[in-house]
Amino acid sequence: MSDPANITLVTMDGTTFTVPSAYLHRSKLVQDWLRSEGDKQAMEVKHVTPFVLQGVLNFCEIHAEDTSEPLADPADPTKPFEADPRDDAFRGMPDDQLLQFTMAADILQIPELVRLTAQEMASRIDGKSPDQIRAMFNPDDLAEEDVDSDNEMGEVGEEGAISK
Amino acid sequence: MFPTITNRCRLPLEILIEIFRLVEQLGNGYYDILACALVSRDWYHAYLLFVATHGLCIEPADFWEHCPEQVWSRVSQGRWRLANLLFEARRYNVDIPWKKEELTLNLRRIVAGARRYDLLHRRSRKSDNGLKKTLVNTRPVQELTALIQNIVSVKQLDIKLKGVDPEVFNEAADFLRQFLHNFRCLQTITITGPLIGGWPSETAMVHPVTEILNNNTTNLRKINLTEFIGDKTVTEALRRCTKIHTATLYEWDGLDKEDIAYTTEGILRLENNITPMRFWPNLRMLDFRHSKYPTSPILDDLVRSCPLLEELRLGPGVKGDEEEFHESLYNFVVAFGSRIKCLDLVGLWPVQMRLELRTVGGELAKDAFAEDFPRSDNGVAARYREGLPGFVAVQRLFVVEGESRGMESLYSRT
16 A cells, blocks of 8 residues: 555656655646555556656646646636746757657646646747758657558548538 | 547647647747648648637648648648548547538438448549549548537538439438538538439428528528529528528529420429529529529519629520520610629620620720730620610620620610
8 A cells, every 4th residue: 555645656667756646636647546546556657758757746846835726728718828937947948858748748637737848849839840840849750550541531521521 | 638539659639739729829820830730640630620620721822832742741641531530539528619610511422421332432543544443431420420510500501412312312311400400500501413313393301401491591691502403392491591692593493394494384483483582682693594594574573672683693594595585684684784783694695705894884994815805805895885775884794705696686776
């Protein structure tokens, strides 16, 4: 039985991080896990590297004592984004790390961090060409199995939905 | 937080959409979104969803200027269709605010999809031995359902009937019936293509178009029934659409059988069939091309019932008495030409070439087409100006080559 005051996270390579549960009260994934499987020893966070998880936990620690209501959705229009000087470290990180943090924030379901990283990505994308964006964030190249033929996909999307 | 709808280690679509939303608020707005669309296939998918849900145009006019071929090929290969993306998004309960208001339905394909038929598609890829046929639209009908459900209030509905028989039409109508509440705000309806064999005149079935029209008479502004064959119930439903200001009844077939085409009975039925126009006081544009020759009472009735009518497009009828028509037209022009601003007589008006008289009574504005025929257009224009006092207000007149008979008869009368 794990200590209810602390939570242990295990990254993809087996590295463990033990942090107070209160740090992660904005992570819906962790909250759901605590409710359903809180009696287990450690929570596995696959697809997240130790470096990135450390960064995410730093963010959570900085914002652990924030009293604002947790966001339900990063795109919540009722709560406009406000830059927080405590997050400057996240804004200054290299492009590839920013991408990884965005994905980690999505995996852990922390809307505040998603909003921060998405905002930063948007400001970096602004005014760039497709090739520049590609060089910055290097989305994966097409994998063979992902290439669907038109035969399978059909035509309704064109005729059935879009009037150009 | 949205669930992740891609299982790969890439940014999920909903995060990309959120990034696009933020990008749009910065600097160049939409052009940055276009740049994002061309980054990779995932990003293009997100772009498709983004533009669809924000009411933007997928390919704006200058899209290709911003889209070099090699960049386009990067995202276009194996791309998903919007319908698939929406279907995926709904499957994972991703909440996408939908702002699109147009819906184009090809009934033949819908039904083919519902029945999982394999249809041969005409827009085929070329192969070594000519055209290679590809199989399309074996899509399950629930995807289409998801698609329509996303459009909360359809404002424009296009239905293509070409190659559909009445039975299939009914089947498709059954499918559409569940979405009638989505069509309540309909402003434009376009129904094109004849049913195979026409709508059976002695049937107890309610014409599906009647059903759609009956639900949407209050907001309907534009109607386009090209090559459409209706019945009495459609006519009655049309009469209730009093706000129509633009009507295209191209190749409108009011008559069921050719053998009564221009008998007294035929004319009577034709006159009855265009009665909906009498109930459209706001009508400004009427396209009546390739319908039967309208007779004098029809034209007369039309202008009296529609005081705002400014644009009238007539055309060569497939049946009818040409002489009588020209007589009617002459009377019509003399009586009402002062009100009509655009009169399209392409194929009807027997002159040597197309002319455009922008200001009758003033200088003839030569357009590029007229420039090619500098020798004769002035003469023809002058004859129109001098010979047709009724044309004083006509600003745009379209005529095209034909036999000279009608022109001469018109000219000789003045």
